[in-house]
Amino acid sequence: MKKFAAVALLTLGAVLAGCSKQESATPAAAPEPTPAAVTKIVVGLDDNFPPMGFRDDKNQLVGFDIDMAKEAAKRLGLEVEFKPIDWSAKEAELSGKRVDALWNGLTITEERKQNIAFTAPYMENHQIIVVPAGSAIKTKADLAGKVVGAQEGSSAVDAIKKEDAVFQSFKELKTFGDNVTALMDLSTGRLEAVVVDEVVGRYYVAKKPDQYAVLEENFGTEEYGVGLRKDDTELHAKLDKALGEMKQDGAAANIAEQWFGKNIIK
Structure with a gap:
């Protein structure tokens, strides 16, 4: 009986030791990676839409919305890239993340609101x-x-x-x-x-x-607004803030005066 008990105890000890070793070998869960800070915004536009966005004699992109986007990006500390797109496929370009914003005389409509988040309107048309x-x-x-x-x-x-x-x-x-x-x-x-x-x-x-x-x-x-992805809430809030400041301090009005000869900012 004593011999049997001793063997049983030895067997139990080996099992427990094996379990202990197996548990300690399980790696700890890796921490979630920190999202990379956004440093650039890609603006989709129709580059044949004067005076909102078009190419000048030197083939440079210019226009009212170009200047508005540049000023907003500067205030947000972001680089801005302008990407000409097929305007009839603008929603697909945005949802496919080939662009981050649609900023080119984009009219706010109830139908578009189903797929696009809009900033506060910045002008009437x-x-x-x-x-x-x-x-x-x-x-x-x-x-x-x-x-x-x-x-x-x-x-x-x-x-x-x-x-x-x-x-x-x-x-x-x-x-x-x-x-x-x-x-x-x-x-x-x-x-x-x-x-x-x-x-x-x-x-x-x-x-x-x-x-x-x-x-x-x-x-x-x-009304015109900037179109964004619905889940891009951080950029949405930042752009609304920047546009609001541009209206208050006269920067948006100055840009409008340069392109239209009058303040058309809403």
């Missing part, structure tokens, strides 16, 4: 109707039976379709990759009217007042 100088078109009702142009994927298209009776009266709504091409087709007679952001339309009309005219009626008022 209208969807104006541009026609050739001397055109018989004076009102929206006169667009019946006419070929009308707008930029594909733009809020101009959305604004037109909201007024269904007017939209249905068109002979055709033609869409273009950019506003510049649409206005060129207007000047050559392939279109009879173009619906376009006021900031863009008036920029071109001022350059060629003998070629274009702007109707008194428009397709509504809208």
Whole structure:
């Protein structure tokens, strides 16, 4: 009996020792890595959208929104990179994290809010109707039976379709990759009217007042904001703060004066 008890005790001791050794060999969980600090923001834009964002004679990106983004990034201590994208695929570019922000005359709409988080609006805009100088078109009702142009994927298209009776009266709504091409087709007679952001339309009309005219009626008022991913809450808060400060200290108004000759900041 004593011999059996001794063997049993030895066996039990070996088992316990094995368990103890196995437990001590289990590595401790590695600490969570610290997220890298954000040092750069990539801004997606349509680089053929004067005066918001476009290329000058030296092929450099310039414009109102370019200057606004540069000033905001400077205040946040961030480098800013401007990345031209297919504007009709802007939401996919943002959600795919190929850009961090959409900052190029982006209209705040309820539909876009489903997929995009917007900063507070920084300016108001209208969807104006541009026609050739001397055109018989004076009102929206006169667009019946006419070929009308707008930029594909733009809020101009959305604004037109909201007024269904007017939209249905068109002979055709033609869409273009950019506003510049649409206005060129207007000047050559392939279109009879173009619906376009006021900031863009008036920029071109001022350059060629003998070629274009702007109707008194428009397709509504809208607000511009910076578009961000919904989960990018830190950048959202920082940009809202920077834009608010730019409005308060006059920096945003100064940028607007340079591009539009007046303060259009909201």
